[in-house]
Amino acid sequence: DQQVKQNSPSLSVQEGRISILNCDYTNSMFDYFLWYKKYPAEGPTFLISISSIKDKNEDGRFTVFLNKSAKHLSLHIVPSQPGDSAVYFCAASSPGTYKYIFGTGTRLKVLA
């Protein structure tokens, strides 16, 4: 049972445009969500997070939106840069579980 889903395995975007990566979840107990970026041969690196008490969090070019009623979150990257080309994972956790559930990832390719 995949509780966190990233339904788009890949996405291509032109440099300078907006990249929108989507993530859906099924467990209403999730209260904290994170996005990670992963380059080949490296571990995932933390990008941005959002608590369930918020609906938006922004950090530079990265913004995460949370729609709790739809159990959906998205990561917006504006403007997209070639260095953003990587696999992006969303992850979720529920209180007191000390574990994260990760999606299967979306491979973003930013075309110069």
Add this chain to the structure above:
Amino acid sequence: KAGVTQTPRYLIKTRGQQVTLSCSPISGHRSVSWYQQTPGQGLQFLFEYFSETQRNKGNFPGRFSGRQFSNSRSEMNVSTLELGDSALYLCASSAPGQGNIQYFGAGTRLSVL
């Protein structure tokens, strides 16, 4: 401050053997989690340790085990290896007061032949 260090980076084993992977967390981090990454499956949670105690465990068979030492370093062990255990094994550490952010190592790539 040094990041999360995983050793070895690459490992080749044969079916039936056992393997031990090591993880040194960021200094001051007491929580260590392990994940298995396979193509198309994302990161699957294995277990999490805090102060030498396992606080949560994922849905993996008992062949997968782990432990944490008093210096927060952690090891995971896989016994009776199967071909399907070939994967990238990732370790992550975190500290209280830093939100729920986990910092990952580069992983150990295990190939089972």
